[in-house]
Amino acid sequence: MKRASIKDIARIAGVSVATVSYVLNKKEGSRISESTKDKILKIAEEIHYTPNKIARSLKMSNSKLIGLIVPDISNDFYSNIARCIENEAMKLGYTILIGSSDENADKFGKLTELFSGQQVDGMIVTPVTGSDDAVKRLLRDEYPVVSIDYYLKDIDLPAVTLNNFEISEQVFDYFIKHDVEELIYIGYKTDLPHLLDRQYGFERKISEMGLTSTKILVEMGEVSDEVHAELKKHFKITSRKTALYFLNNKIAIAGLHYLVKNKIRVPEDVSVIAFDGIDAYSLFPTEITYIRQPLEEMAVQAIKLLDGQIKNFSDEAEKAVCPAELVIRKSVK
Amino acid sequence: MKRASIKDIARIAGVSVATVSYVLNKKEGSRISESTKDKILKIAEEIHYTPNKIARSLKMSNSKLIGLIVPDISNDFYSNIARCIENEAMKLGYTILIGSSDENADKFGKLTELFSGQQVDGMIVTPVTGSDDAVKRLLRDEYPVVSIDYYLKDIDLPAVTLNNFEISEQVFDYFIKHDVEELIYIGYKTDLPHLLDRQYGFERKISEMGLTSTKILVEMGEVSDEVHAELKKHFKITSRKTALYFLNNKIAIAGLHYLVKNKIRVPEDVSVIAFDGIDAYSLFPTEITYIRQPLEEMAVQAIKLLDGQIKNFSDEAEKAVCPAELVIRKSVK
DNA sequence: CTGAAAGCGCTTACAG
DNA sequence: CTGAAAGCGCTTACAG
Numbered sequence A, B: 001m002k003r004a005s006i007k008d009i010a011r012i013a014g015v016s017v018a019t020v021s022y023v024l025n026k027k028e029g030s031r032i033s034e035s036t037k038d039k040i041l042k043i044a045e046e047i048h049y050t051p052n053k054i055a056r057s058l059k060m061s062n063s064k065l066i067g068l069i070v071p072d073i074s075n076d077f078y079s080n081i082a083r084c085i086e087n088e089a090m091k092l093g094y095t096i097l098i099g100s101s102d103e104n105a106d107k108f109g110k111l112t113e114l115f116s117g118q119q120v121d122g123m124i125v126t127p128v129t130g131s132d133d134a135v136k137r138l139l140r141d142e143y144p145v146v147s148i149d150y151y152l153k154d155i156d157l158p159a160v161t162l163n164n165f166e167i168s169e170q171v172f173d174y175f176i177k178h179d180v181e182e183l184i185y186i187g188y189k190t191d192l193p194h195l196l197d198r199q200y201g202f203e204r205k206i207s208e209m210g211l212t213s214t215k216i217l218v219e220m221g222e223v224s225d226e227v228h229a230e231l232k233k234h235f236k237i238t239s240r241k242t243a244l245y246f247l248n249n250k251i252a253i254a255g256l257h258y259l260v261k262n263k264i265r266v267p268e269d270v271s272v273i274a275f276d277g278i279d280a281y282s283l284f285p286t287e288i289t290y291i292r293q294p295l296e297e298m299a300v301q302a303i304k305l306l307d308g309q310i311k312n313f314s315d316e317a318e319k320a321v322c323p324a325e326l327v328i329r330k331s332v333k
Numbered sequence C, D: 001c002t003g004a005a006a007g008c009g010c011t012t013a014c015a016g
Helices: A006-013 A017-024 A034-046 A053-060 A076-091 A105-117 A132-140 A164-177 A193-209 A224-234 A249-261 A279-283 A295-311 B006-013 B017-024 B034-046 B053-060 B076-091 B105-117 B132-140 B164-177 B193-209 B224-234 B249-261 B279-283 B295-311
Strands: A065-070 A095-100 A122-125 A145-148 A159-162 A182-188 A212-218 A242-246 A271-275 A289-292 A319-322 A325-327 B065-070 B095-100 B122-125 B145-148 B159-162 B182-188 B212-218 B242-246 B271-275 B289-292 B319-322 B325-327
Touching (some): A006 A017, A053 B053, A065 A105, A076 A095, A076 B076, A076 B095, A095 B076, A105 A122, A122 A295, A159 A295, A164 A193, A164 A271, A164 A325, A182 A224, A182 A249, A193 A212, A212 A224, A242 A249, A249 A271, A249 B279, A279 B249, A279 B279, A295 A319, B065 B076, B065 B105, B076 B095, B076 B295, B095 B105, B105 B132, B132 B145, B145 B295, B159 B295, B164 B271, B164 B325, B182 B193, B182 B249, B212 B224, B249 B271, B249 B279
Parallel strands (some): A065 A095, A065 A122, A182 A242, A271 A289, B065 B122, B122 B145, B159 B319, B182 B242, B242 B271, B271 B289
Antiparallel strands (some): A095 B095, B289 B325
């Protein structure tokens, strides 16, 4: 894999590398004669020249690379958001490096080091529990970072978040409007602020209204078995109107699987609202009422904030709060 | 974002950059005194030195970057395989660049140029229809490339594929064993060899046995509406035992959605086998019998072939055929 | 045991 | 209109 360089072109054309560089970069300022320009371009074409961006990066100290760290790229939600970020990044000439942290602070730290070693111009990250130190290191070196979806309680970072608290309140209000008498919230045992916001938005309303409610919290990871076991324990079909609220797509899939497996009818036997609109919901017998996250907008904002930081680093941590939307379908009676 | 360099360490330690480089790279050969070694390491730590891989890449002419081009990273199948590839790549010290081609030869070509410009050490690609020229360009420059899932009919490339033809034959045999009288195959209008293999494996058996069969072919892209319309046209519940075979996860989701929406029972009214085992299937009222692709194995093989090509480029296009597995559940009666 | 020097492939201010 | 030269941050063969 030997590739042509600017030097090869210069040699063949009988000009200096500087001239070649000017021509290839189409600089307006430097006036090169049309004839040499043509000659250079033709030779470049002939010997299949492609610029070495590594060399360019070294000289220019920018790589046009962006690191994206998500919990798990195989998760539908993150692969969808990755796709949106890819689209937006390409528009600005950036290429995406991807890494999955598995919610593990160690892996997260390794990934930030790997990416900063690769000289990415900036990173879009979902900072997991315990990742404060890794993020601080980045900030200390004035590394452009923006968090997305996740955010950190104790570190002020440019961030793209959802209106988690408010959307949970809306879900609650919607249930109440439908005279739900008992609520089961199914979420994670976690310290992650964005997930706690979803929980708190709900809980505050519950305590205000004095409603019966159960909170099921499972360990992050392979949630399926635990969700099934907990639902079996806490959910019975009764004459009281009961509703389930699933914290995210992973829990929703586990929960809906439990319902369909046990032939529990939605919304006849129980009402349901789930976070995230994923294709999978379409295979469930009832159209699920869900919370849509505006992925495209989140991606646009993340790239905008990051690009801003790359071009002009600032300590002021700008925030973009994107509004989720409750998409009404047929799973609440 | 000013970062410490080897030069800074050298200056502070009062040694040459060569010495610093030797220490940092822990070369056994060159014996540096313990005292300077310690000094250098301590300073590196203190000033938060991280090696600049861009500079290293330029000198070493390798980047430890691998480009991954898939049709769409937001598709469940590809995000799952991307995750497996990420895992395997990391083990060998590679980082992954990701791009989505949207089945578009132009985008595919742009991505290969982008990635080769970024000096990736090699690429794992799904070569779409019309991408022959782009792939040839890569090969001409002796660029390490391996195809995965997709493959090209007219270009001999190291490739990781599925036993597409054979697994379709197995599906057919399984249907026959269950006395299915009518078959509906739902696939794409496409030239993609790996998808045609799935189709042909099926068709050969059909012509051998002289069975009634319908072939529904939809345009690639947003398949949902077309799949629904075609199923409506070609599928009626009758006394004959009918079976559906879905070419991939996207078509399966559209098809299963149609069934659940129209309250068509599986397997009472119709039998079903779908390609790819995705989480979404668990929300369908019946456990779907599906074809499992061995993603981990495919990823392992792809990285192995690619790493081999990177270390020692060869024109012999090695192949790895990974066996799919028919996972029997309850959607065939 | 350690350093001076060349070079990877570019860009760009400066000189002519 | 064009070129010589410095330099980005590394590695490594060579010399001492």
